[in-house]
Amino acid sequence: MQRPRNAMEIFKLLEKSNCKKCGEKTCMAFAGAVFLAHRRLDECPKLSQEALNQFAGKTPEHHDILEESSGDLLKKLKSDVAHLDLATAAERVGGRFVDNKLTLKVLGRDFSVDTGGNLFSEIHINHWVAVPFLDYILHCQGVPISGSWISFRELREGMERYPFFKKRCEEPMKRVADIYPELFDDIVHVFGGRRVDSRFQSDISVVLNPLPLVPVMICYWLPGEGMDSSLHVFFDKTADRNLDVESVFTLSTGLAQMFEKIALRHGLADAAS
Ligand code: SF4
Numbered sequence: 001m002q003r004p005r006n007a008m009e010i011f012k013l014l015e016k017s018n019c020k021k022c023g024e025k026t027c028m029a030f031a032g033a034v035f036l037a038h039r040r041l042d043e044c045p046k047l048s049q050e051a052l053n054q055f056a057g058k059t060p061e062h063h064d065i066l067e068e069s070s071g072d073l074l075k076k077l078k079s080d081v082a083h084l085d086l087a088t089a090a091e092r093v094g095g096r097f098v099d100n101k102l103t104l105k106v107l108g109r110d111f112s113v114d115t116g117g118n119l120f121s122e123i124h125i126n127h128w129v130a131v132p133f134l135d136y137i138l139h140c141q142g143v144p145i146s147g148s149w150i151s152f153r154e155l156r157e158g159m160e161r162y163p164f165f166k167k168r169c170e171e172p173m174k175r176v177a178d179i180y181p182e183l184f185d186d187i188v189h190v191f192g193g194r195r196v197d198s199r200f201q202s203d204i205s206v207v208l209n210p211l212p213l214v215p216v217m218i219c220y221w222l223p224g225e226g227m228d229s230s231l232h233v234f235f236d237k238t239a240d241r242n243l244d245v246e247s248v249f250t251l252s253t254g255l256a257q258m259f260e261k262i263a264l265r266h267g268l269a270d271a272a273s
Pocket residue numbers: 014015016017018019020021022023024025026027030031043044045046047
């Protein structure tokens with residue numbers, strides 16, 4: 001069978017019992033997450049081997065989801081943004097509107113969308129940035145940053161998604177940090193982040209700004225006294241009012257992939273995998 005063309009093709013394979021054993025509220029939500037490569041088909045424990053075989057190797061991987069699997073979503077978001085008053089939106093989202101373009105600082109670099117919904121950036125336009133960027137412009141409530149940090153679990157609808165957030169974001173980041181101590185200096189340099197005073201008694205705390213009103217803090221605890229190392233990602237407590245939790249997830253897992261790439265560039269491919 002060909003790669004699924006939409007979430008409905010995946011949904012048809014599922015039991016449709018909405019049993020929630022996969023961690024999603026419904027089978028439809030799970031199908032959508034698989035289609036967007038946020039989940040793997042084999043994470044539904046109810047699926048028969050026969051059904052699994054139908055799409056074996058055909059469901060999207062995170063690294064190839066840019067235009068192929070999320071093309072429709074991107075198209076829709078671009079079209080919605082093209083109907084927005086970007087000058088007014090710029091004030092709400094902490095951006096600027098110049099030359100018919102709304103520009104935001106994304107990880108320290110300019111990232112823009114024009115009144116036709118076209119994207120422009122100094123950096124490569126990855127799906128994991130483009131989708132949250134447009135979603136943020138459309139739905140950010142403009143709530144000022146509070147300065148209080150909370151975990152992904154504490155965001156609205158974060159609790160049920162946390163196991164996947166841990167697996168796709170915090171665990172890969174920790175693996176890289178464990179073998180590549182320069183990671184935090186590199187991400188400060190590459191992503192325009194900053195070291196901040198140690199939070200939650202961590203050894204290292206770094207703040208990144210993937211979107212103006214959605215800062216992300218990564219805290220790392222070194223191993224010691226019989227304890228393994230640990231890494232957790234925190235968000236401002238206003239994050240879920242400025243960005244949908246799905247986009248928070250997409251941004252965070254995208255960052256984890258970038259950290260792995262940084263490690264790979266330093267010849268740590270085997271150790272990081
Ligand atoms: S575990 Fe499978 S059957 Fe149950 S809700 Fe999730 S997708 Fe549906």
